[in-house]
Amino acid sequence: MGDTVIKVENLWKEYRLGVVNHNTLTRDLQSWWSRILGKDDPNSIVDGRPQTSGRFWALEGVSFDVKKGDVVGIIGRNGAGKSTILKILSQVTTPTKGVVRFNGRIASLLEVGTGFHPELTGRENIFLNGAILGLSKANISKKLDEIVAFADIEQFLDTPVKRYSSGMYVRLAFAVAAHLDSEILLVDEVLAVGDIAFKKKCIGKMGEIGQCGRTIIFISHDMTQINSLCNKSILIDNGKLLDYGDARTITTKYLDSVNDLVEIKNPNIRSAIPANFKKGPKIESVSISDTKGNLKTCFTSLESIVVNLKIRPELSAEKQFSAVWFLHDHSDAQIAVGASTPMDTTTYPQSTTCLSCVINPISLLPGSYRLRFVFHIPYHEMFDDWPNAIRFEIIESDVNQTGYSYPGIWSAQQYVQHKWK
Amino acid sequence: MDTGSKKTWDKVITPRNGWFDLHLDELWKYRDLICLFVWRDFVSIYKQTILGPLWYIFQPLLTTIVFTFVFGNIAQLPTDGMPPFLFYLSGVILWKYFSDCLVGTSNTFVNNAHIFGKVYFPRLTVPVSVVISNLIALFVQFVLFLIFYLYFLINSVLIHPQPAIVLLPILIIQMAALGLGFGMIVSSLTTRYRDLTHLVSFGVQLWMFATPVVYPASSFPDKWLWILSINPMAPVIETFRYAFLGAGSIDLQSWLTSIVITIFVLFAGIMLYSRVEKTFMDTV
Numbered sequence: 001m002g003d004t005v006i007k008v009e010n011l012w013k014e015y016r017l018g019v020v021n022h023n024t025l026t027r028d029l030q031s032w033w034s035r036i037l038g039k040d041d042p043n044s045i046v047d048g049r050p051q052t053s054g055r056f057w058a059l060e061g062v063s064f065d066v067k068k069g070d071v072v073g074i075i076g077r078n079g080a081g082k083s084t085i086l087k088i089l090s091q092v093t094t095p096t097k098g099v100v101r102f103n104g105r106i107a108s109l110l111e112v113g114t115g116f117h118p119e120l121t122g123r124e125n126i127f128l129n130g131a132i133l134g135l136s137k138a139n140i141s142k143k144l145d146e147i148v149a150f151a152d153i154e155q156f157l158d159t160p161v162k163r164y165s166s167g168m169y170v171r172l173a174f175a176v177a178a179h180l181d182s183e184i185l186l187v188d189e190v191l192a193v194g195d196i197a198f199k200k201k202c203i204g205k206m207g208e209i210g211q212c213g214r215t216i217i218f219i220s221h222d223m224t225q226i227n228s229l230c231n232k233s234i235l236i237d238n239g240k241l242l243d244y245g246d247a248r249t250i251t252t253k254y255l256d257s258v259n260d261l262v263e264i265k266n267p268n269i270r271s272a273i274p275a276n277f278k279k280g281p282k283i284e285s286v287s288i289s290d291t292k293g294n295l296k297t298c299f300t301s302l303e304s305i306v307v308n309l310k311i312r313p314e315l316s317a318e319k320q321f322s323a324v325w326f327l328h329d330h331s332d333a334q335i336a337v338g339a340s341t342p343m344d345t346t347t348y349p350q351s352t353t354c355l356s357c358v359i360n361p362i363s364l365l366p367g368s369y370r371l372r373f374v375f376h377i378p379y380h381e382m383f384d385d386w387p388n389a390i391r392f393e394i395i396e397s398d399v400n401q402t403g404y405s406y407p408g409i410w411s412a413q414q415y416v417q418h419k420w421k
Numbered sequence: 422m423d424t425g426s427k428k429t430w431d432k433v434i435t436p437r438n439g440w441f442d443l444h445l446d447e448l449w450k451y452r453d454l455i456c457l458f459v460w461r462d463f464v465s466i467y468k469q470t471i472l473g474p475l476w477y478i479f480q481p482l483l484t485t486i487v488f489t490f491v492f493g494n495i496a497q498l499p500t501d502g503m504p505p506f507l508f509y510l511s512g513v514i515l516w517k518y519f520s521d522c523l524v525g526t527s528n529t530f531v532n533n534a535h536i537f538g539k540v541y542f543p544r545l546t547v548p549v550s551v552v553i554s555n556l557i558a559l560f561v562q563f564v565l566f567l568i569f570y571l572y573f574l575i576n577s578v579l580i581h582p583q584p585a586i587v588l589l590p591i592l593i594i595q596m597a598a599l600g601l602g603f604g605m606i607v608s609s610l611t612t613r614y615r616d617l618t619h620l621v622s623f624g625v626q627l628w629m630f631a632t633p634v635v636y637p638a639s640s641f642p643d644k645w646l647w648i649l650s651i652n653p654m655a656p657v658i659e660t661f662r663y664a665f666l667g668a669g670s671i672d673l674q675s676w677l678t679s680i681v682i683t684i685f686v687l688f689a690g691i692m693l694y695s696r697v698e699k700t701f702m703d704t705v
Contacts, residue, residue, distance in 0.1 A: 015703060016703075055506075089434075098436070102432060110540065117461055119465040124464070131457045132540055
């Protein structure tokens with residue numbers, strides 16, 4: 001294995017909650033003066049609660065090593081401490097305790113387009129942004145054509161960026177970032193912006209960087225991205241490092257643990273039934289399982305999903321109703337639909353208390369998906385609409401038993417069974 | 422992991438900075454960034470203005486005309502026998518450089534919080550670029566001063582350039598250091614005490630009246646002279662006027678005192694600044 005290029009030892013980070021200090025000079029001086037005189041601090045909290053109570057540890061003793069050429073994904077729930085680690089590594093803030101050692105030049109991308117000035121032209125901003133990220137002027141000049149081509153903004157190069165569309169702005173910003181030549185790259189979830197085509201281009205570029213033997217540390221909530229880009233992964237929860245190892249093993253473990261948590265509820269019981277719909281049957285809860293009846297929220301491609309709905313029956317003038325499901329991907333695009341309508345020769349009486357639907361093998365590529373349910377009489381009455389009924393993950397699987405699986409980075413959402421001859 | 426081997430690391434991050442962490446080498450590495458910040462400040466201020474960089478000239482020129490009228494003609498303040506216009510112009514230009522450096526630097530942390538929170542580069546680049554940006558303005562304004570100076574020199578017997586003119590670079594460096602030092606002290610403190618932001622522009626205005634900008638030091642009442650002796654800007658302006666216009670004198674003792682104060686302020690500024698720069702993101 002290569003050399004260790006980042007060595008993180010016992011990293012602790014404390015944040016103070018609430019008011020950091022008195023925020024006015026006179027009061028601080030008052031406190032300081034009374035401390036010198038040995039008096040009680042006139043500004044201390046009266047009920048005797050010690051002032052240290054408003055502190056919290058964002059990181060608690062995190063240690064890890066990263067070797068040269070590793071692409072490490074940091075995963076964990078919101079607030080687990082992922083960003084704090086990246087902030088310390090990129091020297092935006094300091095650790096409270098602990099040491100980090102580096103070998104090689106570091107560049108960090110906690111945000112794209114840092115320091116862009118709206119009045120300056122695209123060209124000027126490329127230089128400014130590049131310099132902020134640590135590139136020398138000569139270096140940027142050398143790469144200028146490449147950056148401009150990558151961002152696809154040739155005609156607007158000498159227009160102030162305040163006139164750019166937001167898409168152009170982001171493309172330009174990422175183009176600069178993608179051409180950083182540092183040996184270590186720290187990337188926050190910057191890929192969350194931009195249109196899908198550009199996103200793919202960026203991920204491709206990052207993959208390229210990774211293959212050049214550069215070290216990347218990467219935060220993402222998108223497990224398929226982690227799986228396709230990273231060879232290692234760090235799992236963090238509540239400021240503690242839970243696991244560090246092979247990316248696929250860790251992401252699977254993380255998804256399993258997430259499934260146990262409240263984030264994806266299965267069955268998902270509705271907290272409140274909306275009152276803005278017509279009198280009629282309402283969904284109380286939903287659960288999904290495999291064909292054997294095991295509740296789960298992680299499926300592989302080509303696996304059937306069984307949906308079970310519990311319904312609070314409510315009779316309206318109509319005697320029947322139809323149920324519809326919509327399938328959305330993580331970018332919220334609606335990618336599939338299925339319905340019980342007169343066309344499908346299935347409608348239900350309004351006294352129904354439970355419904356089930358077997359969705360035949362969906363050949364989805366890995367990613368996060370959600371189901372939406374609608375109860376209605378087509379073109380006539382709307383009884384219920386539950387947009388975020390349930391979420392599930394499609395994880396990578398070896399559908400063709402070839403020893404390989406389809407990565408989640410392709411712009412397609414579906415895998416269709418096919419045969420080459 | 423290769424334990425035991427004495428490895429050298431390019432960079433080590435530890436919890437706290439020392440009191441005096443200057444890293445001039447790092448600052449030098451980022452000299453391109455300083456240039457670009459200067460360029461950004463220059464370009465962005467004058468975009469979409471009709472007069473553009475001409476404002477560099479108009480501002481001190483109009484101020485000087487008003488000062489000449491108000492303080493010279495109406496209030497009839499003495500100018501030590503120097504031509505009033507040159508007297509005020511020199512004071513205005515020098516004071517403007519100092520106060521622009523101070524005010525510009527004092528906003529460093531609060532104004533750049535969004536950049537500082539996202540990417541690391543030597544934080545000192547920002548105040549240094551402010552001082553350099555203002556140096557460009559000073560240069561343009563100094564050329565303006567020279568034009569009027571030569572005009573008066575040819576037409577008037579009132580001014581006598583002194584050999585002390587060679588001290589000009591030192592005076593400029595001293596003003597830059599003073600503005601930078603005070604600015605860094607203020608900007609470090611504003612991360613905790615926002616009150617100071619209100620105080621600065623107001624305080625600088627008042628400070629001008631405690632400095633011989635619109636009057637010569639010789640007309641200052643004797644029992645208040647101590648104010649001028651602790652004001653590090655006073656000897657700078659006095660020395661400049663003496664060197665170029667030949668009135669008054671260099672008071673070596675007070676000038677040396679002001680240089681000592683300047684060095685002290687600069688070091689205090691750098692100390693506070695390097696203390697604050699690493700953790701201010703958590704408090705700002």
